[in-house]
Every structure is written in C-alpha cells, then in structure tokens.
Amino acid sequence: MSDLHLSDDAPTPGERAAVDAVVGPFGPTVVRETERLVRSGRVRRDERRHLLLPALHALQHESGWISPGGLNHVCDVLQVPPAEAYGVATFYELFRTTPPEHDGPTTHVCVDAACRIHPAFADTVAELRASGAHVREAPCLGLCDRAPGVFVQGVRSPDHVPSDDQPFALPQAGDPSLRLLRRVGVVDPTSLDSYLAHGGFRAFAVAREQGAEAVLDAVTRSGLSGRGGAAFPTGVKWRAVRDAPGDRKHLVANCDESEPGTFKDRTVLEHDPFALIEAMCIAALATGATDGWIYLRGEYPQAAARLASAIEQCRDAGYLGDGALGDGFDIELRRGAGAYVCGEETALFASIEGYRGEPRSKPPFPTTHGLFGQPTAVNNPETLLNVLPILLDGVDAYRSVGTEQSPGTRLWCLSGRVARPGVYEAPFGVTLGELLALAGGVTGQLQAVLLGGAAGSFVGPDALDLPLTLEDARAAGVTLGSGVVMAFDASVDLTDVVVRIAEFFRDESCGQCVPCRVGTVRQYEALVQLRERRVLTPTRRQLLDDLAAVMGNASICGLGHTAASAVRSALRLGLIGKETAA
C-alpha cells in the first residue's frame, strides 16, 4: 500500500530495534534493492500484516506505551495506515497510547469475582499502592486459585506473575485416575526429554501409524466435544476442515483463556506444554493443517516462556517444521494483549491477522473461511489434550467414564469460597456437591455457585445434586462453559459481584454490534442503580429483560449472547434484587 501519511514523530533507537527484531525474519514490506528497483506491493504487505500485534507488543515492552514515533516506524515497516494501526493499539487492555506517568512496570490487580471476594483483596491492593507500585485494575487474570491475582507488566523487563514464584502443587497429585492432568506436577515442563520419558509423543506415533482417517474416526467415535464452552463435536469440526478445499489450512489452539473464573488451560500449559504440541501435531495430521498457531492470552508470561521453549525443542528434535519426525507442520506462538472478546474464534483470527479483534459474522464458518480466510480448525487446549488418551487407550477406554452423551473427563476450575481452590479433573456426571467436596468443601454456608464463568449462570444450594454433564446442564437451563465452578458463601455481597460481571461485559464489548455496545452499558447502569438503592423497580427489571433479549438476538458473537446470562440467573434465583416490587 502506498499513500501512507506519517507524522514527523521518530522512534527511539530502542523502539526501532525492538520492532526490527520482530519484523526482521520476515523482511520489511518495502525493499529498496537499488535506487531504481523497489519491491513492495499488496502481497508483501498482506503477508506481513500479522506482524502488527507482535510489533505493538515490542513497542509497549520497550517504552511502556505505543508512542507516535514507534507507531510511525511500525507503520512504515509494515505499510499499515497509521490510523488503522492506532485503532488496533487502542483495542487492547495491555497497550497504552498515552505516555505512562511512571517509569517501570505496571502492576495489574484482578478485580473480578474470585479475587474481589478474597479476604486479602483490599489489603493486597493497599500494600501494593503503599510500596509505590503503579497499580491498575484488571479483569480476571486467570489466577483465581491464587487470589488475589496480580500480574506485573514489565517495561524492558520480563512480564511476571509473583505467585509463579511459589512452588506448584496439583491438588489431585498422585491420583492414578487422572488423564489430562497425569503429567502435571510430575514432568519437567521445560524438558522434551522429560516429556518423552513420561510417554510423550507416543500418541503421535500411533496417529502417524494409523493415518488421518483412523484418527478422525477415533475422535468422532470418542464423542469428544469442545471444552471452550460451545461443546461442538470435535470430530465433525476436524472432518469439515479436512474436506474443505485449499492448500493452506490452519490449526489454532485457542489459549486466550479469559472467561472470569477459568484457569485450567494456564495450569496445563505451564506444567505440561509439550502435551499441547503433541496434540496439535495429531490434529494437524487429522485435519491436513499446514500451519499451527497458539494464541495465548498476554497475561500468562510463564506459559508463554514454556510454550516458546517447548516449540523450539520440538523443532530441534524434528517433530515440528521440516524435521524428520513430523509432517512439515509448524507452530507459531502469538500473545494476545488483553481482550476477552479475542477468545471468540473469529475475533481471534482478526487479532492474529493484525486487525482489531472484532468477531465476524458466521457463516461462513472457520472450517472453510477461518484464519486468513482459509480453512481452520480452532480448538481449546483442553479439547486437544483429550486426543492423547483417546489414541493411547482407545475409544472404549476413553468412553468408560462420563456418560453416553458426555463421555470422558473434564477439567474443573474450583475457586471462590472453597477450602482448596484449583484445577480438578473429574468425569462428566460428577455432581456439583461432589466437586465442591473434592476441593475441600465450601468455607461457610453456601449461598450460590457460578457455573461457566461470567458468561454462565448462578445456581443455588439446591443444585448440589446436579450431575455435571452437557445434557443435564442443558436440561437445567445452565451451562458448564469453560468448567468454572465458583462458590460464594453467605457472607459475599452477590449484588457487588453481579455489578462487576456487568461492568466486565461493558468493558469487554468490542463495540461492533450496537445491541451489545449499548446494551452492556445500560445493563451495568441499571445494576449500579440496584446496588445503590437496593431496589429494582419493575421498569428496570423490564429493561434488563429487554436488553437481554436484544443482545441475545441481535449480536453477532457469543459475548453479546451471554452478557446478560449471569445477571438474569441471579435475578431469577432471587440472589439479587430481592426487594423487587412484584
């Protein structure tokens, strides 16, 4: 593209170097071979647009913000119009477009449900402020089991999660029935040799021996369904990608885990990263994917480091890339920058492609028109990990636990007022009460449980016998979502929690669809009013119902569809707004 109008602001040498280091391996968009020969053009530009997000990360990390000079340099090197690049920069929570008022890192403190109800929450924030840290309130950081969650975003220093310094212990360590968590806490997550010594890449060997058809068949017969929330049959999705025409196909591991209350993927990615890579190699073999992508949320520095190292080791060992042990499939790790909506698969594509992370209309579906408009399989990492036991133990063994319609096990994120918060693996069909008991039980008198996260719904103490399966959840009008089980005892002010959930959706709406952009704001306002006055008038109640209907019907993605879900369930159960005039 030409016709770029850049301002006179120049990058600092550091900014220039940081951006060039990212773009370097791909070469700039415009190449001046001689003063009479310049290579450029749309293809070169389009092929490099996906470097915009990594380049912005580099700027933010170098200077603590996206400075005009730095942005100019990025736009010049990638030939992206500055207004567009600025639009992308402002989309993400982790990017600042105003000069920082302080030097050094920013300390993000989670203010979502599990952390805000933690007894130490207020003290932690006060201590951080007193220590001189630059504190910023953040949406859920995926640290609910280590509440209150804190994430330190570095400037010319690595990002850091202080609780990563604590020794890690899996609550269910040593349980022989574990499938997905079998190696977590046992294997050395930084060593391919250790992974191989614990049975690593055996499933991939089985897959290569049996071939794509057999893998597709096994995954289909296993009844595996997506663990990100939508529970779509994985075999059907993979088959569609395999059958889609196209030379270039993508496999994306959606590791943008940002549903408040969810931290299962982080646990697995940090402590068994090679397993995801092996599972992706198998998925690529089954779907015919040529390009693998791991889109990891930006607030997971330890997972990022371990995945990057794991990819590198697998490449060196020949499992990825042109190596002898693989099929030419390779994986690129991309970090998000703080945007809940990017967990939506089409928004995630836009984010990788270097655009604002705004969802697209479906159809066309990703299986035919996904990343870069090419056939794409997007899976949650937990979904992918299930493929390993399916291939190693066989379909029958896999289906031996769980129910007919919900076979296998699930990872459950237990948090809130339970004795031992953490990730637990239990078969589908476990009751809510059994799960809470697994985590040491509720501390205090149970008031409610939030199932499925902010996009899920509340259930009351009468639901403890609810078997947690897809079919039972559906019948009960709730969702298992991403496996969030967050307990609240009687001492918790649930109105405050629900207001925060509404605020979360207000902040995270991408603003593309009017019903969601306006609806999430109006919903938040109505709930703030409820919190202030403790009374919900019939008109307000009607407004909330109307907003829920219009957002559900007229938004294009799941964010708008579910933005009223938890609020409505709380109202329905009488957890909030009890003093409503009938």
Add this chain to the structure above:
Amino acid sequence: MILLWGSNAREAHPIFFHHLLVGVDRGARLYCVDPRRTSSAKFADLWLGIDVGSDIALANAIGREIIHAGLANRAFIEHSTTGFDAYAEAVEPYTLEHAAALTGVPAAAIREVAHAYALAEKAQILWTLGITEHHNAVDNVLALCNLALLTGHVGRWGSGLVPLRGQNNVQGGGDMGALPNKLPGFADVADPAARARFEAVYGVPLNPEPGLHLTLMFDAMERGELRGLYVIGENPADSEADVRHARELLAGLDVLVVQDLFLTRTGELADVVLPASAAWAESDGTVTSSERRVQRVRAAVPPPGDARDDLRIIGELARRLGYDWGEPTAEQLWDELRSLSPLHGGMSYERLEAEGGLQWPCPTLDHPGSPFLHGWLWEPDLGGRQPAPFSVVHHAGPAEQLSEEFPLRLTTGRALDSYNTGVQSGAYDSPIRTGDALDVSPADARRLGLADGERVRVSSPRGSVEMRIRLQPDLPPGLTFTTFHFPELVDTNVLTNDAWDRKSGTAEFKAAAIRIDKLTAQVAGQ
C-alpha cells in the same frame, strides 16, 4: 498480471486506478515501469525505475528474454502475426546486460518482469503519456505491442494493450473524425469511395487533402501559412511545449477564435471568444471511453448566461457562413453518423440507454458490440484480415541529451488534485495541493547545496523559470520532476522540448535537459 508502463494512474486516472486496485485485491500482480517511484508505483510488486526515454531498450530486452527462455507463444505467432523473424533478429542485441546499461535497472529485474509477463495466464500492458510524450512515441507504443504479439496477451478476456485516455471522450473525438486524415468512423479522407459516401449525405464536396495536427499547425503558423485558428476546448497557450514560442505564434495570427467553458490564457489572446456549455451537464449527446464504449450524456441544466451548446454554436456559425442546417437534435446527428460509420451502425439511442452503453464495432442493431477490439486475432480465419505485424523498433533515447551545461533530466506529469493547465481545477481548493515545485532527489540537492523549499532558477536550452524545489526521497538522483498545473505561477512549458514525433505529432514533454542555479549565488555574481 498488470504492467503499468509510463503511467501514474493513481493520480492521473484516479477512478480507473480504483478499478485496477480491485484487480490487485483479487490477486493480480502489479509491475510498474516509470522513471519515478510514483504513488502508483508504490502499489506495485516491483517498480523498475528506468532512465527517461529508455522504454524501447527495456521492451526489446523483455522480448528477447521471452524468446530465449522459450516462453514465446509460438502457435499464436504462427497463426496471427507476421514479421517475427525480423523482430527476433532486431531484439537480439538487447541482452539483459545491455538493457541494464541503457535503462539503469538490474538485469535480473528485467528478466523477472519478462517471465512474469510471459507466464501470466492473463496480462495487460497499460500506458499513458510516459510512453507517448516522446519524440519517438509511436515506436514506444509499437515496442509494447510487440510484447503482446509475442505472448498472445491481446484480444482475450483479461489480456490486452490499454492506453489510458486523458478525458472521458478522447476516444470519441477521434472516432468522430477529429483527426487530420480521417472522416468519422476512421474512413480515410484520401479514399475517394469513402469520401463519396460522406459527400452524398453531406451534400458538399470534401477536401481530399489530410489536414494538419496540432504540432504541424504551429509549424504552419511559424511559416506564415496558417493565419486563422478556431480552438475548441484546448488551451495551447499554456499546454504547448516551448510555450513562450507558441504564445508568440498565437498572438501573431490574423484571427483566433476560442470556444471554451473558461476564459483561458488562449482565450485572452483571442479575437472572438464563444462561451460553450459543459458536456457533462449542459448538453445532450454521447461520449466514448477508453474501452470504446459509447455512452449517453444528458443535459441536466441549461448553460448559464450567454453560453450555448456546442451544437448550436457550430450550427449558427454554419448559418452565418451560408449553410442553414436548422437545429438538429443530438440524436438526429447521431443517426446521421450511424448511417455513415459502420462501427456505430447498431448503436441507436434506444439501445445505448437500455444497455448502458455499447462498445464498437457494433455495425447492426442485433450486434452485441465488441468487448475485444482484436478478438479476431484468435479466430481461425483471422476474421478475414491480415495477420498483425511485428514492428522493428530501436532504442533512441531522448532527443535532448544531458550536457555539462544542462546536466539534470526534467520530466513532467500530473498531480492528483489538478487537471492539465489548471483551467478546470485551479479554481477549487484542495487540502493536498502543494503548489508547483520542482521535485529534486535529496542526493542532487545536497550536491547543489539546495534546501527543501528553496527558490531556484531552473533553465533549459529554451528558457528559464524561477520556482521552489521540493526534496523527494523517492526520486532517483539525476531526475527532476514537475507539473504544469499552475502556469500562472510557473511556466513549466517554457522548459520542455518541442521535439516531436512525426508519426503522432506529440512533443517530448517527458524529457528535457535542465540546470538548477541558486538564486542567491546569481545575485552575488551580478
């Protein structure tokens, strides 16, 4: 594959360029040949910055490479062309290395373009004045035509040779006989049978002698043979090369009549000015686009003040000269043309309106029009025509060589927000108009000790003007550029060379030799 050659369509044909970008969006590869890295070239996969006037060397080298790489379309050449052997022999000296020396672009890049063009499924060569405003303009065009004949990229959907026209109706003007040697529909004035057909309808004998084109008219004025001039919608007092001389000739005429929308500088010299109407809003008729598509235009408002429709002006002029034509409508005149020009025979107003325009040739009412002018090249019997000839053309370079006295090359062109001499565009404000300046490469400016924005004296063998310079990083050293949009500010055409092509009558606006002098230094020297 789109080969944009000597055209800055991004600025000079902005609407067309939008359509070109749609093709680029859909995956067309764009290659651009231009001495300047223009705003169009910035969209290109590859820009080749050739020396001004070395187009034939480049084209011949591309042709030679296509032949030697075995990429020539032998079947097409055999069936549809003549003169291949002579062509192949003529381009033989134009090796990649030789062409690299003549054009200034690397041999590997020439090879790359040759292969991309020959191997493309569909390929077009688009050009404008960078090809034709040279003393050897026709040879330049023929050099490009040779490439299309060599590869068969002509007369087929998506392939072809596309000269971009400067106005919406340049094509129509030629079609209607506004050429010195042609009658409407390209009938030859020297052909007695053709003349007889027209004479029968017009009711008057026609002069069998071809007329003069613009450049020859000025020669005739110079010799004193041409004493009266009737100028319709042209502003030669600003647009001619070596314009100072042109103005003297115009001022020395016995009678000068100017028919125009605006009081142009030529109009200011005129004895009589006839205010005309705007073709796009104030008169009925047709226009014909670059792709030979005839379209209707309709009057939306009456012309203001004393202005009249061109038809009425010419009709009234005829009446005063003793011929009463009445007041025919545009459609009546069009139907008369259809009876005389087989190309347009099938284009009734009714059809033009119903079908949104038709492309000639369209001889009969049931003929669908012709999307490809040269589709006959692919017919088994060539549509009964002679095969298309290859042409032998050789590199000549610009007429005006650089010298110690005039060491810099000046080329001229257009900017996005202005139109030609500014008659139609100068009255409007534009946020991106930067005024007239001489673009100079930073390297040359450094060498000459010039600062961005400095006023300098720019001289060619024909004269000198004062103007600002503007540093242009995309300009190769040795090359300078300016527009001629602001004649009231800078008389650019004082500098340009009026050496012209005998075949086309076009002057070499694209290549003059100049010198830049600092104004302060000159003052100090006096």
